Amino acid sequence: MEKVITRRDFMRGSTYAVLGMAIGFPLKQTKKSRIVLIRHPDALDENTRFNENVIQQMLDEAVMALFDQESPVKTFQKLFKPDDIVGIKSNVWAYLPTPPELERAIERRLTDAGVKKENISIDDHNVRRNPIFKKSTALVNVRPLRTHYLAGMSGCMKNYVTFAQNIPDYHPNNCSDLALLFRLPMVKGKTRLNILCALTPQFHGRGPHHFNRRYVWNYKGIIVGTDPVAVDSVALQIIKAKRVEQLGKSREMPGNPRYIEIADVKHGLGTSDMNKIDLIKLGWKEKILI
Amino acid sequence: MNNLYQSIPKQIMNWKAKDKDEIYNRETLYDYLNGGAELYLTYDFKQVIVRRFIGLDQDEIVLDIYDMSSSTEAFGIFSIEFEEEDVGIGQGSEYGSGLLRFWKERFFVSIITMGDEQTTKPAILELGRAVAAAIDTTGPEPALLKFLPEKKLQKDRIRYLHSYIPLNNHYYIASENILNLDQKTDCVFAEYRVNNEDSAYLLLIQYENELQAKKAHAAFLKIYMPEALETEFAQMENQKWTMAKTQQNMVKIVFEAPDKNWASELLSAVK
Numbered sequence: 001m002e003k004v005i006t007r008r009d010f011m012r013g014s015t016y017a018v019l020g021m022a023i024g025f026p027l028k029q030t031k032k033s034r035i036v037l038i039r040h041p042d043a044l045d046e047n048t049r050f051n052e053n054v055i056q057q058m059l060d061e062a063v064m065a066l067f068d069q070e071s072p073v074k075t076f077q078k079l080f081k082p083d084d085i086v087g088i089k090s091n092v093w094a095y096l097p098t099p100p101e102l103e104r105a106i107e108r109r110l111t112d113a114g115v116k117k118e119n120i121s122i123d124d125h126n127v128r129r130n131p132i133f134k135k136s137t138a139l140v141n142v143r144p145l146r147t148h149y150l151a152g153m154s155g156c157m158k159n160y161v162t163f164a165q166n167i168p169d170y171h172p173n174n175c176s177d178l179a180l181l182f183r184l185p186m187v188k189g190k191t192r193l194n195i196l197c198a199l200t201p202q203f204h205g206r207g208p209h210h211f212n213r214r215y216v217w218n219y220k221g222i223i224v225g226t227d228p229v230a231v232d233s234v235a236l237q238i239i240k241a242k243r244v245e246q247l248g249k250s251r252e253m254p255g256n257p258r259y260i261e262i263a264d265v266k267h268g269l270g271t272s273d274m275n276k277i278d279l280i281k282l283g284w285k286e287k288i289l290i
Numbered sequence: 291m292n293n294l295y296q297s298i299p300k301q302i303m304n305w306k307a308k309d310k311d312e313i314y315n316r317e318t319l320y321d322y323l324n325g326g327a328e329l330y331l332t333y334d335f336k337q338v339i340v341r342r343f344i345g346l347d348q349d350e351i352v353l354d355i356y357d358m359s360s361s362t363e364a365f366g367i368f369s370i371e372f373e374e375e376d377v378g379i380g381q382g383s384e385y386g387s388g389l390l391r392f393w394k395e396r397f398f399v400s401i402i403t404m405g406d407e408q409t410t411k412p413a414i415l416e417l418g419r420a421v422a423a424a425i426d427t428t429g430p431e432p433a434l435l436k437f438l439p440e441k442k443l444q445k446d447r448i449r450y451l452h453s454y455i456p457l458n459n460h461y462y463i464a465s466e467n468i469l470n471l472d473q474k475t476d477c478v479f480a481e482y483r484v485n486n487e488d489s490a491y492l493l494l495i496q497y498e499n500e501l502q503a504k505k506a507h508a509a510f511l512k513i514y515m516p517e518a519l520e521t522e523f524a525q526m527e528n529q530k531w532t533m534a535k536t537q538q539n540m541v542k543i544v545f546e547a548p549d550k551n552w553a554s555e556l557l558s559a560v561k
């Protein structure tokens with residue numbers, strides 16, 4: 001049995017060190033992962049309809065800030081070549097899918113950058129059979145932010161679970177080894193952008209479907225980065241803060257989202273330590289929670 | 291179950307059932323519940339029948355009837371998330387923001403909508419009452435609940451479970467299954483009011499035999515509070531106390547007790 005992490009380790013704030021020791025890796029200092037959190041008060045209208053123009057603007061500003069560029073199209077041109085075959089891995093969960101407005105914003109910039117429309121596909125459950133995904137040279141990872149009964153949180157890392165041949169293989173120990181999804185042949189080395197839609201995130205779940213609209217709020221944000229672990233780490237801070245605000249300190253953690261820290265310390269996929277994340281906050285700051 | 295289902299109405303107010311119902315079993319539940327299937331599989335879940343009702347505005351009400359094999363299991367899956375006010379349907383129920391959950395006999399029922407709550411709530415409650423009426427018997431709650439001391443017990447905060455995953459979701463203990471919980475272990479996790487601000491928690495686990503209980507108890511002490519191998523109690527980093535004892539084939543643990551005596555008295559009161 002690997003070193004067991006107990007509640008007491010969390011109370012001591014020593015989980016990062018315990019995990020590192022458990023796996024036998026020294027804790028290393030790595031370059032900071034840059035993540036952009038952008039929010040806009042008009043991303044949704046008064047009826048919670050998505051404003052596509054504002055969402056496009058948010059995506060553009062986020063990628064420019066992420067890569068220190070002055071044009072969204074040039075930024076996409078640096079990330080994608082005209083001959084790239086691009087799978088946009090989205091999420092179709094009925095209760096909280098990726099907004100089509102955000103999917104279109106990504107697709108629009110890909111075509112602006114020169115990628116042929118016929119070489120772009122947006123998919124979720126069918127990615128393993130989708131011909132574009134099967135021959136893809138690049139991926140964009142986009143999904144909404146929500147809590148998840150088993151993993152604690154569904155962020156960018158969890159979004160790749162439909163690439164798995166057998167999804168339950170990734171469920172043991174609260175989905176602790178989701179990072180392994182990024183080593184699958186269809187995925188490995190292809191992800192150019194991770195975009196976590198926090199326009200209407202869900203901070204708590206109820207019932208068999210783990211959904212209740214009471215726990216969805218209009219945060220009006222998007223989190224963008226190249227490091228999926230860092231994207232999920234930032235998102236977890238927001239979810240935790242919202243849970244403290246709405247449910248109280250004792251219910252701060254959404255289940256047991258240990259996969260994030262394990263992705264960092266055990267699998268080396270990215271950065272989970274907030275001290276090693278360069279978080280750039282753009283736009284609307286009201287009730288930002290982080 | 292088919293007889294039950296045939297007696298559920300095909301129309302509730304302005305909502306009409308789709309032609310075809312869906313059925314999922316232990317092998318296919320993953321296809322229906324995104325992320326939630328594991329929880330059901332930790333109980334003795336058999337199958338769920340799903341009926342979708344479509345309203346005049348195309349808004350949908352989804353009825354799920356879960357056959358949990360026994361009333362104790364139906365109680366368990368209901369109890370694990372109970373946090374709203376009982377709306378008097380079945381043997382235990384709650385409604386909030388478009389979601390009705392209740393249990394009766396061996397069935398756990400969920401009715402959910404994404405439609406407008408003002409218009410759908412009456413239909414959801416009426417459908418719930420119709421389903422409850424179609425289940426013509428009741429069943430007992432888990433016998434383990436009878437061991438819980440009643441003084442200061444928060445009766446709406448009693449969880450019945452078999453796995454460390456839902457236990458960790460309520461009260462994180464450890465990353466691994468250090469208490470060796472599985473479908474053959476019955477657990478009850480209950481909240482006790484200490485004062486206006488603080489709660490303590492009592493975990494009772496019934497194993498198949500005394501030896502298993504002793505092994506689990508020893509493992510818990512060794513991993514969770516090695517300083518308490520002899521005393522069976524320890525003060526945690528937040529200054530609260532944890533105490534763990536065995537009682538025949540049962541392990542009983544108090545978490546977050548304000549002091550040692552408080553923990554000891556609660557454990558002694560376990561019947």
